[in-house]
Amino acid sequence: MTDVQDTSTESLPSQTPLAGVIGWPISQSRSPRLHGHWLSRYDLPGHYIPMPVRPEDLLEVLQTLPKLGFVGLNVTIPHKEAVLQLADVVTDRASLIGAANTLIFRDDGKIHADNTDGYGFIANLVQNTPDWQPERGAAAVIGAGGAARAVVASLLERGVPELRITNRTRLRADQIKAEFGAKLVVYDWAQAGNMLEGATTVVNATSMGMVGKPPLRVPLDALSPGAVATDLVYTPLMTDFLTEAQARGCHIVDGLGMLLHQAAPGFERWFGRRPEVDAALRQAVL
Incomplete structure (x- = not known):
């Protein structure tokens, strides 16, 4: 057979x-x-x-x-x-x-x-600033869109003691606070520069500063030397925000790594x- x-x-x-x-x-x-x-x-x-x-x-x-x-x-x-x-x-x-x-x-x-945006955001910071300790100080997030929500969720998960947030339209920042809880402190857009004082992690989660978009016009005088500053924008890689933060002694991390991770x-x-x-x-x- x-x-x-x-x-x-x-x-x-x-x-x-x-x-x-x-x-x-x-x-x-x-x-x-x-x-x-x-x-x-x-x-x-x-x-x-x-x-x-x-x-x-x-x-x-x-x-x-x-x-x-x-x-x-x-x-x-x-x-x-x-x-x-x-x-x-x-x-x-x-x-x-x-x-x-x-x-x-x-x-x-x-x-x-x-x-996976929050995962990518954290993995990028960990890879590029191995000594980063989010639990040691407040985080400041500029922006309240979809990317900012991922950043807020991931920073809270990593144990930041306080999370300050500002947005040109305050209502969106207030909505995030309502959803994510007591650790969030909302700042008016006119006071955005003030929320950077003493912050150990500072994030631009807006599209401002991107090629073809308006510049980010938040005063950075209060940035603390040694703080970690990161921009979700990666075109250009070195935004004005990162350039000034570096000049003020911050550890800077560009936004491309978040996309990759x-x-x-x-x-x-x-x-x-x-x-x-x-x-x-x-x-x-x-």
């Missing part, structure tokens, strides 16, 4: 994993270069694809991509809030922040939404390997 060849799907090679980033527009995203570097460096099967997705097409796209072999997505503006409503499983931190930047398409058909958890889930964030990656993305 001759052997019958097994033609079941179990004997077929598994499909090459696909991932990507969705946004509208998407041309500005550096994620394809970032993930492409890791795929090449570790010689892994897989592709990472930038996809412009209109808001009105978001649901259909999320329903279709898993059927085409996609294992997950990064999510950028304007979809970071909307995907929370469409996901089946939402992590606590994504729910707390009110936005997701990483989706995993699970084998059981469910969409898992996470936010926030990408690592998703890459590991999609492609099966924890990637390294190092100088070669920075150079590839720049």
Whole structure:
């Protein structure tokens, strides 16, 4: 009796994993270069694809991509809030922040939404200022948008004793205080410079200072020498905020590392390997 060849799907090679980033527009995203570097460096099967997705097409796209072999997505503006409503499983931190930047398409058909911005923010500071001790003093956060919410959540988790926050529209800062609790102190925008006094961690979580955006006009006279100052903006890498903070004796950390570190958890889930964030990656993305 001759052997019958097994033609079941179990004997077929598994499909090459696909991932990507969705946004509208998407041309500005550096994620394809970032993930492409890791795929090449570790010689892994897989592709990472930038996809412009209109808001009105978001649901259909999320329903279709898993059927085409996609294992997950990064999510950028304007979809970071909307995907929370469409996901089946939402992590606590994504729910707390009110936005997701990483989706995993699970084998059981469910969409898992996470936010890794806070992780990326902390990992960037730890990598570049190993002696940073957030619990030793107040943190000051400029801005109250989605990125600021991730920063606030992560700093509180790391044990800052007080978190001062300011925003051009005070209502948004007040809303964050209402959600995150008693450790937050809200400053009026006109008094933003005052909240820097004695702060050991200072964060620009606005887009001010970015290429094509208005400058950050917060007086920095009260910055303490030895404080850690970081800017979420990475175009340019050395913002005016970081330049002045450095001149005042602060330890400065640019915003590119946050982008690199926030990408690592998703890459590991999609492609099966924890990637390294190092100088070669920075150079590839720049």
